[in-house]
Amino acid sequence: MNSRILIVGQPTEIRETLRNALQAPEWELREEPDAQAALDLVHEYSPQVILAAVDMLDVTSFLEQLRSTREAPVVVLITPPGSRERAIQELRAGAHDYILMPLAPEELRYRVSCAVERKRTLDAILLQLTQAEKMASLGRLVAGVAHELNTPIAAIYSNSDVLSRSVRRLMGLVSDLPPSAEKREIQAVLEVLSNTSEVDCIACERVIDVVRNLKTFARLDEAERKAVDIHEGLDSTLRLVECQFKSNVHVSKDYGELPPIECYPNQLNEVFMNLLVNASEAIEGQGIIKIRTRREGDSVVITIADTGKGILAADLAKIFDPGFTTKGPGVGTGLGLSIVYKIIQAHGGTIEADSTMGKGTTFTITLPLAASQRATSVPVPEPQPHGG
Ligand SMILES: Nc1ncnc2c1ncn2[C@@H]1O[C@H](COP(=O)(O)OP(=O)(O)O)[C@@H](O)[C@H]1O
Ligand SMILES: [Mg+2]
Numbered sequence: 001m002n003s004r005i006l007i008v009g010q011p012t013e014i015r016e017t018l019r020n021a022l023q024a025p026e027w028e029l030r031e032e033p034d035a036q037a038a039l040d041l042v043h044e045y046s047p048q049v050i051l052a053a054v055d056m057l058d059v060t061s062f063l064e065q066l067r068s069t070r071e072a073p074v075v076v077l078i079t080p081p082g083s084r085e086r087a088i089q090e091l092r093a094g095a096h097d098y099i100l101m102p103l104a105p106e107e108l109r110y111r112v113s114c115a116v117e118r119k120r121t122l123d124a125i126l127l128q129l130t131q132a133e134k135m136a137s138l139g140r141l142v143a144g145v146a147h148e149l150n151t152p153i154a155a156i157y158s159n160s161d162v163l164s165r166s167v168r169r170l171m172g173l174v175s176d177l178p179p180s181a182e183k184r185e186i187q188a189v190l191e192v193l194s195n196t197s198e199v200d201c202i203a204c205e206r207v208i209d210v211v212r213n214l215k216t217f218a219r220l221d222e223a224e225r226k227a228v229d230i231h232e233g234l235d236s237t238l239r240l241v242e243c244q245f246k247s248n249v250h251v252s253k254d255y256g257e258l259p260p261i262e263c264y265p266n267q268l269n270e271v272f273m274n275l276l277v278n279a280s281e282a283i284e285g286q287g288i289i290k291i292r293t294r295r296e297g298d299s300v301v302i303t304i305a306d307t308g309k310g311i312l313a314a315d316l317a318k319i320f321d322p323g324f325t326t327k328g329p330g331v332g333t334g335l336g337l338s339i340v341y342k343i344i345q346a347h348g349g350t351i352e353a354d355s356t357m358g359k360g361t362t363f364t365i366t367l368p369l370a371a372s373q374r375a376t377s378v379p380v381p382e383p384q385p386h387g388g
Contacts, residue, residue: 002025002026002027002028003026003027003028003048003049003116004028004030004045004046004047004048004049005022005027005028005029005030005047005048005049005050005051005112005116006029006030006031006032006038006041006042006045006047006049006050006051006073007019007029007030007031007032007050007051008031008032008033008035008038008050008051008052008053008056008062009032009033009034009035009038009052009053009056009059009062010031010033010051010053010078011053014053014078014080014101015031015033017101017102017108018051018078018108019031020105021105021108021109022108022109022112024109027112030045030047035052035056035057035058035059035061035062036058038050038052038062039062039065039066039069042066042069042071042073043069043070043071046071046073047071047073048073048074048115048116048119048120049073049074049075049076049112049115049116049119050066050073050074050075050076051076051078051099051112052075052076052077052078052095053077053078054077054078054079054080054083054086054087054090054098055080055083055086059077059090059093060090060093063075063090063093063094063095064093064094066094067094072122073119074096074097074115074116074118074119074122075094075095075096075097076095076096076097076098076099076111076112076115077090077091077095077097077098077099078098078099078101079098079099079100079101080101081100081101081102084098084100087100096115096118097111097114097115099111123323124321124322124323124338127322127323127335128322128335128338128339128342131333131335131339132339135270135339139218139266142214142217142218143214143215143218145214146211146214146215146218149207149211150211153204153207153208153211154208156200156204157201157204157205157208160197160200160201160204161201163193163197163200164194164197164198164201167190167193167194167197168194170190171187171190171194174186174187174190175187209239210239210240212236213236213239213240214240216232216233216236216269217233217236217237217240217266217269217273218266224264225262225263225264226262226263226264226265227260227261227262227263228260228261228263228265229258229260229261230258230261230263230268230293230300230302231255231258231293233265233268233269233272234253234255234272234291234293234302236269237269237272237273237276238251238272238276238291240273241273241276241277241280244277244280245280246280246283248283248285248286248287249280249283249287249288249289250286250287250288250289251288251289251290251291252288252289252290252291253290253291253292254290254291254292254293255291255292255293256292256293256294256295257295258293258295258300259295259369261300261367261369262369262370263347263367264343264347267343267346267347268343268347270339270340270343271339271340271343271344271365272304274336274337274339274340275304275340275363276289276304277336278336278337279304279305279306279308279361280306281308281327282306282308282309282310282360282361283306283307283308283309284308284309287306287307287308287360288306288307289304289305289306290303290304290305290306291303291304292305295369296366298368298369298370299349299366299367299368299369300366300367300368300369301364301365301366302364302365302367303362303363303364303365304362304363304365305360305361305362305363306360306361306362307359307360308360308361309357309358310355310356310357310358310359310360310361311353311355311357311361312357313355313357316353316355319337319353320337320338320340320341320351320353321334321338322334322335322338323335323338324337324338344365344367347367347368348367348368349365349366349367349368350365350366351363351364351365351366352364
């Protein structure tokens, strides 16, 4: 993708210098001598970088207005000799950098490419923060719903149990009566009641199981670092995502003996969720997702392998980049794996992907047993416990 650069308010000779120096296929240049017109152009053209003349009349107000735009381009001030003080002053008004002229073309190109890179990094961070915030809200929502469901479902479950037992008692009493048409009718009704309450109990058990999995998944009570059984996290996450899998996806588990791992459990569950969903999405026909865990020395190795369509060798280096997706706009966000990468890194671990087109993909996570000791910073905001 080309980088868009907008040159604003430069005197003719500097504009020409910039134009000549920045002639490159990866850069798209536009020029606008007037600051006000440039602001309008920002919405239409959304440049990554603006090269603004530091000695434009209204440069301060230009910078201030730019700051409130959605595009928020990186602004570099083109500064003639003698205007350095002014440039430094404008950095406070919101410019990101200044270039002291004259500069050799190579140096100019280098400085502009740094500005483009800076914009790219800023955009990626913003994208990740947005996604992290979304996940945190989702975690709170899940925990809230699980909490609200808990009490009513427990009441219904216990009532159906009482009902079952009462019906059984009535059945016993009725069976002692002498045979009659009424007795047969009462027994038939009791039979219906007994079956109904049995079905209710099974239904309640399912809901209770889902609520328990939601709670383990969100683990809001454990947003802190904690030693946990990784298999519990894998299982509860699997139970939650499995229902979105198509029926052609089969999951097999091969768990080794693992000690409790010190980690942020809700974050590791997020890792498992992203990998499992990606794996299921990669499977088009019949396919298998294999989850394997092993202890290897002072580490735990978790592999999630699928027999899906695989990843192009050229894409393999990019899959952990924020925003990289092959699923098309509106389908993929391209953030899943970048978040996975950050979380594993913060736990002092590593993640690697290995893939063969048409055969499948394997993600291998290695976590140190004392993962937490190195995880000093939390990569995504922790959902806060909600209510009681
Ligand atoms: N198990 C997998 N099999 C094949 N491709 C995968 C797999 N996991 C990830 N990918 C590739 O990596 C890209 C990035 O994944 P991700 O960061 O989760 O974003 P998204 O799922 O939104 O596209 C996917 O679009 C896909 O091309
Ligand atoms: Mg994904």
